[in-house]
Amino acid sequence: MEVVNARAALLSNYEVLTLLRDLESDHLARTKTAVRVKKEEEAAGITPRPAGTDAIFGEASENLRTVEIEAIQYLSADYLPTTRQSPEGITKLVKDIAP
Numbered sequence: 001m002e003v004v005n006a007r008a009a010l011l012s013n014y015e016v017l018t019l020l021r022d023l024e025s026d027h028l029a030r031t032k033t034a035v036r037v038k039k040e041e042e043a044a045g046i047t048p049r050p051a052g053t054d055a056i057f058g059e060a061s062e063n064l065r066t067v068e069i070e071a072i073q074y075l076s077a078d079y080l081p082t083t084r085q086s087p088e089g090i091t092k093l094v095k096d097i098a099p
Contacts, residue, residue: 012093014085017075020068027065 011019041047075082 012090013082017082020072
């Protein structure tokens with residue numbers, strides 16, 4: 001295996017925080033949808049799905065969710081500049097430090 005572009009996989013803390021927040025909002029939306037569907041099924045008298053079929057909604061493991069939440073909390077801390085950064089600032093930094 002050969003590394004073609006070493007910088008292709010590097011992410012700033014700001015980019016990681018943005019990605020994790022997006023994943024969290026997607027997870028919350030899926031959870032709300034699953035709850036709504038379950039309530040509609042119960043109201044209609046449809047038998048609930050067997051356990052384990054919730055994978056249809058792309059459920060992440062509880063451990064992964066814990067790591068995501070803790071990473072968001074860490075990256076959102078007041079002592080880190082992550083919350084004060086912007087996409088424009090990150091772009092400018094990358095251009096300024098490019099060889």
